[in-house]
Amino acid sequence: MADLKIYPIGTTQSRNLNRFIEVAYELNRHNENWIAPLRSELREQLNSQKNPWFEHAEAEYFLAERDGKLVGRISAHIEKLTQKTPPEQGGGVDVGMWGMFEATDQEVADALLKTAENWHRNRGIKKIVGPISLSIWEEPGLLIKGHDHPPTIMMGHQRADYRAWIEAEGHKGIKDLFTYELDITKPFPPLIQKIVASGEKNARIKIRKVNKNNFMKEARLLMDILNDAWSKNWGYVPLTDKEIEHARHNLEPIVFEDLIMVAEVDGEPAAFMMTLPDVNEKLAEFKGKLFPFNWIKMLWWLRKPRVRTMRVPLMGVRKKFQTSRIASQVAFMMIEYIRRNSVANYGASRGEIGWILDDNQGMRSIATAIHSDINRIYRIYSKNI
Structure with a gap:
């Protein structure tokens, strides 16, 4: 099997942010129910020099590459205001987050999730919560029902197979978010x-x-x-x-x-x-x-x-x-x-x-x-x- 490389890209460099954004477009280009977000808005959201969320948060973005081709991505981030909320509200001083998750297969998913874990572990984090991309105010949660129709404004849409890959890595569901029509x-x-x-x-x-x-x-x-x-x-x-x-x-x-x-x-x-x-x-x-x-x-x-x-x-x-x-x-x-x-x-x-x-x-x-x-x-x- 070809070598899989996972590497950080920072949160400011335009070329790397563009590559990070394009992963989702490539992996979802055949999904008729995925709505392509505006690249310009994503570049502003992800750039730590332009998004005021970073004034109380820190993050790292990781790309997955195989045979010179991008095959996945993930963010690891710490939201300092969340750490100030009590555990019963999903917070605590030892809580970190992950999000912006995309992967072509189980191997890529495993490697990305482990990379996010290690990033948090090196910062003293004991529990990770996700996917939250990047803030609870943006696109929280993994879609587990509703893959048969497009999302509405400011809602995410992920591939159905992500659920099994994430759960296989030991992640347990703690909160469901519903939309009603x-x-x-x-x-x-x-x-x-x-x-x-x-x-x-x-x-x-x-x-x-x-x-x-x-x-x-x-x-x-x-x-x-x-x-x-x-x-x-x-x-x-x-x-x-x-x-x-x-x-x-x-x-x-x-x-x-x-x-x-x-x-x-x-x-x-x-x-x-x-x-x-x-x-x-x-x-x-x-x-x-x-x-x-x-x-x-x-x-x-x-x-x-x-x-x-x-x-x-x-x-x-x-x-x-x-x-x-x-x-x-x-x-x-x-x-x-x-x-x-x-x-x-x-x-x-x-x-x-x-x-x-x-x-x-x-x-x-x-x-x-x-x-x-x-x-x-x-x-x-x-x-x-």
């Missing part, structure tokens, strides 16, 4: 309609759109609600101010005011729901490249996008309201208003909610109440080293 052209069940109608009669509640003209201020408000609502969730780490600004810059072109709602109770911002048009439906045409002409097509499309699917990546209700009746009222009101806007203004017919943690019974109950079904499952693994 539903037909949004149909009205919600009568009970939900009654809850919405009741909320509309409640003078304490106001549902408003975000103001994109002051989007940075609105982004900080949404993150403040999210920090309060999600702070005890498994895997949660707060975004820094620079990360919020970075995310705002990347998301602003695909943010539309009538798809993001804020719920106020007695004048206090109490909850929010963010929905994004599935840009992947357009990106599928571009094969990962915006230049020289695809950026014009994208800008034209973004003027008034028409999509089949809307994705709800984020939703949160402040803790002080979570056990009250008003929580369900504002949640279902926001969902209903965005459902109507998605169909009327964007031609959407399908919604996707998530990801949602397997133990988040509140959000899973909401998904069940509106008659949505699990369409994709992502699994996060852990291994003591």
